[in-house]
Amino acid sequence: MALATDLRAALFTYLIVHGDDNLILAQRLGEWSSRAPDLEDDIALTNIGLDHLGQARALLAYAGEVEGAGRDEDLLAFRRSEREYRNALLVEQPNGDYAQTMARQLFFDAYQLSLWEALSVSTDATLAGIASKALKEARYHYRHSGTWVVRLGDGTDESHRRMQAGVDAMWRFVGELFTRTAETEPLVASGIGFDPTPWKSDWDERITAVLAQATLSVPNEPFVRTGGREGLHTEHLGHLLSDLQYMQRTYPGLKW
Amino acid sequence: MSDAADQAGAAEPLPPPDAGASGPPPSDTTGAGGTAPDDIRAMLTQVVDPEIPVVTIEELGILRDVTVTDGAAVVTLTPTYSGCPAMDLIRDEIRRVLAAHGIERVELRTVYGPAWTTDWITPAGRVKLESFGIAPPHAAGSSVRPPVACPRCRTAPTRTVSEFGSTACKALMVCESCGEPFDYFKEL
Numbered sequence: 481m482a483l484a485t486d487l488r489a490a491l492f493t494y495l496i497v498h499g500d501d502n503l504i505l506a507q508r509l510g511e512w513s514s515r516a517p518d519l520e521d522d523i524a525l526t527n528i529g530l531d532h533l534g535q536a537r538a539l540l541a542y543a544g545e546v547e548g549a550g551r552d553e554d555l556l557a558f559r560r561s562e563r564e565y566r567n568a569l570l571v572e573q574p575n576g577d578y579a580q581t582m583a584r585q586l587f588f589d590a591y592q593l594s595l596w597e598a599l600s601v602s603t604d605a606t607l608a609g610i611a612s613k614a615l616k617e618a619r620y621h622y623r624h625s626g627t628w629v630v631r632l633g634d635g636t637d638e639s640h641r642r643m644q645a646g647v648d649a650m651w652r653f654v655g656e657l658f659t660r661t662a663e664t665e666p667l668v669a670s671g672i673g674f675d676p677t678p679w680k681s682d683w684d685e686r687i688t689a690v691l692a693q694a695t696l697s698v699p700n701e702p703f704v705r706t707g708g709r710e711g712l713h714t715e716h717l718g719h720l721l722s723d724l725q726y727m728q729r730t731y732p733g734l735k736w
Numbered sequence: 737m738s739d740a741a742d743q744a745g746a747a748e749p750l751p752p753p754d755a756g757a758s759g760p761p762p763s764d765t766t767g768a769g770g771t772a773p774d775d776i777r778a779m780l781t782q783v784v785d786p787e788i789p790v791v792t793i794e795e796l797g798i799l800r801d802v803t804v805t806d807g808a809a810v811v812t813l814t815p816t817y818s819g820c821p822a823m824d825l826i827r828d829e830i831r832r833v834l835a836a837h838g839i840e841r842v843e844l845r846t847v848y849g850p851a852w853t854t855d856w857i858t859p860a861g862r863v864k865l866e867s868f869g870i871a872p873p874h875a876a877g878s879s880v881r882p883p884v885a886c887p888r889c890r891t892a893p894t895r896t897v898s899e900f901g902s903t904a905c906k907a908l909m910v911c912e913s914c915g916e917p918f919d920y921f922k923e924l
Contacts (some may be wrong), residue, residue, distance in 0.1 A: 506819075520898035520908065527900045534819025538848060600849075609849025613818055616851055616924055624899060
């Protein structure tokens with residue numbers, strides 16, 4: 481399948497956008513390793529993180545192939561600067577307490593259900609394959625995060641207070657996930673990529689139901705923070721990348 | 737995008753891999769030292785999942801295709817989970833086993849679609865899982881999981897401790913009768 485040059489560039493960016501979302505979230509979830517409230521959830525969070533890392537690896541490896549400049553997934557992960565990262569602001573937000581991590585995860589999982597479902601019928605066979613695999617994973621991620629949000633929201637006064645605070649803190653980063661970007665246009669026309677805007681209503685429906693069951697209120701926050709998709713990040717990403725990249729920055733090309 | 741073209745063909749649902757060498761005759765039986773794909777499959781029965789070392793990659797359903805193209809053995813794998821950390825080790829092991837049989841030219845391909853399902857675990861693989869102490873998966877696709885039998889007591893009630901066990905593909909359960917914790921291979 482030979483792609484026109486502009487389509488190739490658009491696909492590269494599209495793969496980077498979604499690869500970065502998964503890579504950065506995987507790194508955040510990995511930070512919970514040995515620090516989760518109990519052993520089972522320590523294992524759960526790192527397992528979910530591993531799924532996201534695998535999805536990131538597949539997308540970034542394919543991005544490198546599409547780019548055709550000799551960059552593999554490791555070079556793309558370890559040797560790009562903060563401004564070249566295109567992940568949404570939501571996934572780079574600090575873990576906070578367990579409730580905030582669960583709010584971030586629930587919001588992202590609910591979005592990924594729509595994303596992977598759409599991409600699993602992409603006209604690009606490689607992307608469709610990655611998505612059909614990831615969709616299965618997003619389903620049980622969503623079950624896990626939803627269960628926790630309900631348990632904490634409908635739990636003790638303290639857990640309810642913290643869960644609501646987590647939901648409130650993450651809410652303003654949601655809108656960006658459903659923002660259509662210019663690079664996506666040619667991909668939408670050819671059925672490779674999709675406009676995320678229409679997925680918001682499904683997301684609203686899912687999240688409203690979970691929050692209701694969790695006895696949490698839906699935040700009334702009209703303000704939407706954006707910038708990640710253009711490479712303009714919150715201060716947190718730089719710190720995360722310094723942790724993620726220091727070894728390959730210090731010893732470029734180092735092999736284990 | 738040669739890989740995309742390769743994988744386009746694999747987008748058709750493949751049948752579950754054959755457990756033996758009884759599949760349809762291979763179209764290309766030359767190269768790789770004159771070794772037929774079925775012989776290569778037979779060699780690959782030495783390659784097991786490092787995290788469940790009783791089950792071969794064929795029994796697990798992750799060995800998707802074996803062909804011989806231009807004198808190279810082309811082995812196509814699909815991961816159980818996107819982030820399966822055993823994949824690199826399995827690839828190394830395939831190269832090592834084939835090299836031991838004199839096959840040096842090996843091309844390893846990874847496909848993600850059609851997505852792996854636990855339904856591809858062969859009957860022999862399921863028996864081995866259970867004898868290893870891992871409850872084999874129920875059929876994929878149902879929204880409510882039927883009761884899981886303890887691999888030791890068989891009939892006793894069990895409960896889920898965590899959806900995430902020692903590896904991504906397993907849930908942690910405990911038997912209400914013998915009290916033993918055990919892994920359940922989650923249906924996917």
